[in-house]
Amino acid sequence: MSKIGGNKILFLILLTAAFLHLWSLGSGDILGDEVLYSFRAIGMLDFDNAEFQTTPLQWWDPNVPSWVGLSFHDHPPLVFLTQNFFMNIFGESSWAFRLPSAILGTVSAYLLYLIGRRLFNRNCGLIAAALFAATVNHVFISRMGLQESYVIFFILLTTLFFLKSLENKKYFIWLGVAVGLGVLTKYTIVIAPITFATYLLLFRRDFLKSKFLWLGVALSMLIFSPVIIYNIQLYRSVGHFDFQLSYIFSQNPEVWKTAPGKEEIGTITDRLRNFLPNLFNSNSWPLLIIFTVSLFFLRQRFLIIALVATAGLFLIIGPTTRFLTMLTPWIVLSLASMLTKISRRWLIGAVLVFEILYSVNSQVFNYPLGRSPWLYSKVRNENYHWGYNKLDSYLEKELAGQYPALAFEMRYHFLKEVQDLELENAAKSGLKPRPAMIVYDGNFLSAPAQWIFDRRQIYHGWPVMKAADYRKIIAENGTEYFSRAGIGEIYFAAVTANTPLNKKGLTDDGVLLEQEFLMKGIFPEAVYNEREEAVFRIYKITI
Numbered sequence: 001m002s003k004i005g006g007n008k009i010l011f012l013i014l015l016t017a018a019f020l021h022l023w024s025l026g027s028g029d030i031l032g033d034e035v036l037y038s039f040r041a042i043g044m045l046d047f048d049n050a051e052f053q054t055t056p057l058q059w060w061d062p063n064v065p066s067w068v069g070l071s072f073h074d075h076p077p078l079v080f081l082t083q084n085f086f087m088n089i090f091g092e093s094s095w096a097f098r099l100p101s102a103i104l105g106t107v108s109a110y111l112l113y114l115i116g117r118r119l120f121n122r123n124c125g126l127i128a129a130a131l132f133a134a135t136v137n138h139v140f141i142s143r144m145g146l147q148e149s150y151v152i153f154f155i156l157l158t159t160l161f162f163l164k165s166l167e168n169k170k171y172f173i174w175l176g177v178a179v180g181l182g183v184l185t186k187y188t189i190v191i192a193p194i195t196f197a198t199y200l201l202l203f204r205r206d207f208l209k210s211k212f213l214w215l216g217v218a219l220s221m222l223i224f225s226p227v228i229i230y231n232i233q234l235y236r237s238v239g240h241f242d243f244q245l246s247y248i249f250s251q252n253p254e255v256w257k258t259a260p261g262k263e264e265i266g267t268i269t270d271r272l273r274n275f276l277p278n279l280f281n282s283n284s285w286p287l288l289i290i291f292t293v294s295l296f297f298l299r300q301r302f303l304i305i306a307l308v309a310t311a312g313l314f315l316i317i318g319p320t321t322r323f324l325t326m327l328t329p330w331i332v333l334s335l336a337s338m339l340t341k342i343s344r345r346w347l348i349g350a351v352l353v354f355e356i357l358y359s360v361n362s363q364v365f366n367y368p369l370g371r372s373p374w375l376y377s378k379v380r381n382e383n384y385h386w387g388y389n390k391l392d393s394y395l396e397k398e399l400a401g402q403y404p405a406l407a408f409e410m411r412y413h414f415l416k417e418v419q420d421l422e423l424e425n426a427a428k429s430g431l432k433p434r435p436a437m438i439v440y441d442g443n444f445l446s447a448p449a450q451w452i453f454d455r456r457q458i459y460h461g462w463p464v465m466k467a468a469d470y471r472k473i474i475a476e477n478g479t480e481y482f483s484r485a486g487i488g489e490i491y492f493a494a495v496t497a498n499t500p501l502n503k504k505g506l507t508d509d510g511v512l513l514e515q516e517f518l519m520k521g522i523f524p525e526a527v528y529n530e531r532e533e534a535v536f537r538i539y540k541i542t543i
Contacts, residue, residue, distance in 0.1 A: 026095025028383030105142025154182030176216025180223025387529030
């Protein structure tokens with residue numbers, strides 16, 4: 001293949017990746033851990049209303065030590081900073097906080113091409129990049145505002161610098177910079193330097209004496225130093241490290257009596273038992289079949305170490321769907337190396353076409369066609385179009401150009417500061433005050449409720465409460481309580497029988513509140529999902 005022809009193919013690969021990652025990027029609902037990052041990234045505020053995972057901001061409010069701003073209680077700060085930057089430019093939306101993931105996912109396909117070319121040859125690099133760009137596991141994570149797209153990018157960037165360092169030791173400096181930035185993203189990036197160290201110890205021990213390698217290590221530590229300082233200060237102050245490190249070192253601090261997200265990891269037996277089913281559920285079946293065959297032909301030492309090390313990591317962190325995406329670059333490299341050797345263009349083309357169609361059906365279409373796992377992957381459920389984004393858009397339109405005339409008193413001083421500044425800026429910018437309050441039923445799914453309702457209260461000052469709290473206040477203080485306080489309008493958001501992921505229907509308080517409004521002749525508006533099913537009812541009440 002000529003160099004010009006190869007460049008054209010590479011351009012088409014990256015164009016395909018960009019399409020699969022960017023098309024209708026913001027349409028899928030925010031259903032899980034995405035909100036844990038994006039919610040806090042809005043104001044770089046380490047607070048998300050988690051009852052059993054409080055943060056240093058809460059512990060020391062109002063006299064919060066300055067070092068608390070160096071990191072977050074559960075993760076390093078780089079993903080939060082990146083999402084904050086993009087939302088400051090494009091607004092508070094799923095599209096904005098997912099955009100860096102999509103960009104990094106596309107760039108990662110190019111990095112894998114460079115790695116494949118260096119480990120094998122140009123054709124292998126092109127095949128690996130094409131499959132990586134198209135395979136559903138990578139498309140899925142590149143369309144989510146999670147950390148793993150960043151982690152994969154830094155794993156591939158550090159791998160490229162490591163391979164270059166084997167030819168020119170000065171690249172160890174750049175490797176150190178990339179590792180430092182990677183660890184600022186998420187601690188799991190350490191699997192990359194572990195892989196590199198293993199390779200050097202087994203095959204290139206002479207490099208361990210290189211001054212450039214140790215200069216790279218020093219630079220990595222320097223870049224990561226804010227998180228190191230944060231953990232040292234945290235240990236000195238309360239006797240334990242941050243949430244992730246305290247879990248690793250079995251510190252079990254009193255402030256984190258439960259470990260949300262850790263319970264599902266299970267025992268070693270559970271992790272081994274769940275590995276293959278989760279791998280199957282998050283990849284297309286043809287890809288896994290060909291990958292399995294390719295392992296019998298794999299002889300490349302670095303790739304074998306990378307595969308084994310990454311698979312071993314899942315024994316520690318658990319083989320959840322999102323974590324398994326870290327294995328995908330090595331899977332497609334192994335597969336591509338075999339396809340390059342057998343030189344069957346029709347097979348390469350067939351696999352690639354299937355992967356593209358499978359990914360489109362699993363992620364780009366609002367609702368997949370056919371049956372899973374044969375025609376689409378279960379990763380569709382991670383950002384399914386249930387209709388929560390439609391509710392968010394409804395409230396965005398209703399409250400556009402306005403700010404709350406009345407804000408509830410906040411429990412913490414740092415939240416009051418955020419609200420006061422927001423309300424001051426809103427008034428200066430010419431927005432109109434509106435005496436509105438939002439009430440929602442307690443059976444809302446927690447993650448979308450946090451993004452749709454808590455976000456508006458904490459960052460924009462809108463009065464928000466659950467139906468149970470609203471009815472309790474009315475019972476204790478009378479029906480005129482809110483009007484006397486200055487509230488003139490109420491939006492009540494109720495789930496319907498069609499509301500997905502909620503089989504309970506309304507809470508008892510929600511039912512009684514809805515009956516009360518209906519008896520007064522107040523009828524709801526419906527919020528529809530992409531299938532035109534009414535998934536929420538919105539009552540607008542003037543009091």
